[in-house]
Amino acid sequence: MNNLDSLVAAVVERLFVPVEASGRHVHLTREQVMTLFGHELTQKRPLSQPGQFLTQERVTVVGPKGEIPHVAVLGPARKEAQVEISLTDGKLLGITPPVRMSGQVEGTPGVLLKGPAGELRLDQGVLAAQRHIHLNPEQASHFGVRDKQVVRLQTLTDRPVIFENVVVRVSPDYEAAVHLDYDEANACGLGQGDLGRILP
């Protein structure tokens, strides 16, 4: 990169946040991983958030009205299972996922998971992820926002949208990224490398 390119990159980074679409995926406990696969999770590639990764493992999510095969399993294993789907997926499965922040599984619907080594009935854990922005403390300070703040985000996309109720999450473990689900990504015509602007 020459000097101009790196200047432009620095300015873009200061003004905008990369927007990413999160496909449907599952988080599992270590015990549940063993039940479904009979072995530990194997990393396929790292995700934008440091330490998080896509695994080689896939599960079938089974609802009362339909099932979705080949659903991604993310690593590392967590303390509690969580199945993140879109409202479109929910229609197909026959499950209405409440819109929740990750981890807020209390009272959410359950679902059946099928893996190559076994099945697993979850009593709860199905949700549609509340749209959110990951930032580290330095980035949050640049944008003038704080952890748990609710902001509006304007997408610089094909079908521009201003998303309201976007939750800011700040942690030293994070890198700047807006996470939308596929309904939201398609509604704004999100493409590779698209950016968003946090509105004052």
Place this chain on the structure above:
Amino acid sequence: MNNLDSLVAAVVERLFVPVEASGRHVHLTREQVMTLFGHELTQKRPLSQPGQFLTQERVTVVGPKGEIPHVAVLGPARKEAQVEISLTDGKLLGITPPVRMSGQVEGTPGVLLKGPAGELRLDQGVLAAQRHIHLNPEQASHFGVRDKQVVRLQTLTDRPVIFENVVVRVSPDYEAAVHLDYDEANACGLGQGDLGRILP
């Protein structure tokens, strides 16, 4: 309705526009209807726009990667075929629909349709409908907008969104309604009877 109810209804109607989700659907010429079904379209129920109706007839839409059965056919027959799908549907079919206003089919992708009486290959006609607002001239005047104007629309929904690039369409044949596709409807958490506000 008592006086207060009707006053409230009148105020709501002056301030907000009903928001509707348009599912995937097909418009056909009279000749194409005969090819696919062997008989004329039969009305099932009227739609929000006067003169438009859902028919009893259904087609299977077949793309290079997948197919979608039981797709709604709307009536009356038109001068040109049009297949309105979401970007989510496009992914399943293996077709990338451009975002267009209804009727702007020039240069759009083609597709195969299968009906109970025959098949039909369309050379063009597949699009994702540009989000839009139907208004009659009196309603347009109340909202201070004109035909073809591009406005922003704030949804009063579970997951509130401000849609940019919403096209206003004015005709004496119309009744006030915002039309979103299912990606957009799910992105804003649209429910039955939800309203939108045209932003100045």
